[in-house]
Amino acid sequence: MVTIGIITQARATSTRLPGKVLLTAGDRTFLEHHLDRLAGTGLPVVVATTTNVDDDPIVVLAEKAGVGVFRGSEHDVLSRFAGAARGYGLDGVVRVTSDCPLIDAQVVAAGVERFREEDDENLYVSNCLERTYPRGMDYEVFSTARLLDAETHATLAADREHVTPYLHQNRPGNVQLLNLPWHGGGAQYRLTLDTEDDRLLLTTLIEKYRADRLNCADLVALLAEHPELPALNEHIEQKKLGE
Template sequence: MTNVGIISQARMTSTRLPGKVLHLAAGRPLLDYHVERLAWSKLPLYLAITANTPDDALAAYAETHRLPYTRGSEDDVLARFQQCAQEHDLDVIVRVTSDCPLLDGKLMGEAVQEYLAAKNPRLYLSNVLERTYPRGFDFEVFSRELLEEAHAHAVLPADREHVTPYLHQNRSGRVEFRHVRRAEDRSAYRLTVDTPDDFTLIKTLIENYGAAKLSGDELIQLLDAHPELVALNAHIEQKKI
């Protein structure tokens, strides 16, 4: 049987908004919403955190919530993912980042079923290469085989820090691709948390609009109806790889 798991990378030392995943919205840490919405996928979740002292808080969170976790290198996140997949014997990995508190676990679960139906360990499936979903809904699905290959051969610092460039740039020449797209492009919307303005939007959506219970499509409809909310962080530029 194929062992599928979500690995979410997290750390407390973000440069633009330190400790962001434990910032509070409606009295709860953002990580709560991330974990709860990932549960919609019906897939097990593993946290990949760093071995640094500041991440003791994330280890404590994981233990309190009975979440399995792995501690590894801060800079070599690819090695951290490989270590986590190895420790938990995963055959297929769904990669997400913990600064996305409003991602859509149901969409992710459907994408994993599509991936498994393909029965192709050389397949990389995601909604990030041909982006039509808001930033903050990001996920990537790939096999342990591809992860081990990237870990063995990726040498550029950006490859190690960002986990999947070796795969999605097809350095081996043997990766196949499939893209999850929505009919109407809403890639300009930003529902990730990297800056104080990002946090203001997420906090407002959760506290004033019940966003934590809304599906991905309902969140997009909400932003369509409220351009003043979109404007709160529309000026933020995503960090480049």
């Protein structure tokens, strides 16, 4: 059985909302909410953060949660992921980002199951090649071999910063792309933490509606029932690659 682990990237020096994953909702940091959700997959989890002193609190929280930590380059996130995969002996990697405090463990687990079923080193499985899920549910699954190949050959700054463009844009020419869509609606919603308005929505969901206990379908239903909630951050534009 190949060893597949989740690597989540986290740092305190985010530009739009500094220290965002260390902010709190319901007496827990957003990072703790994120790690709690990932624990539901049953997979090993590694927090890939930087060597900056600003990220020491992230290391403390990760260790408290009982998950692995790898520290590497702030801007060359691709090398950080590769180092984490090597350091923890992973054969396959699930990439997520720590600004997704309500990510659904079962959504991620379904992607991993499909990756295992296909048993193809060149396979890249994701649920966001086409946007069908709310933002904040995104994952990518790929082999460590493909990750290390990207580390060796990817040269564009955006490739190094965003980890996977070299794979999902199929620069090597032999990557097999597989998107797993969602048919439950809600692609227009933002359940990700990037701005103050995102924080307001997520905090309201967690503190008033116990969203930390809800799965993706329940969250979509809740947002549809209370349109005043998604209105809090519906004007936010997602940052593009390279921004």
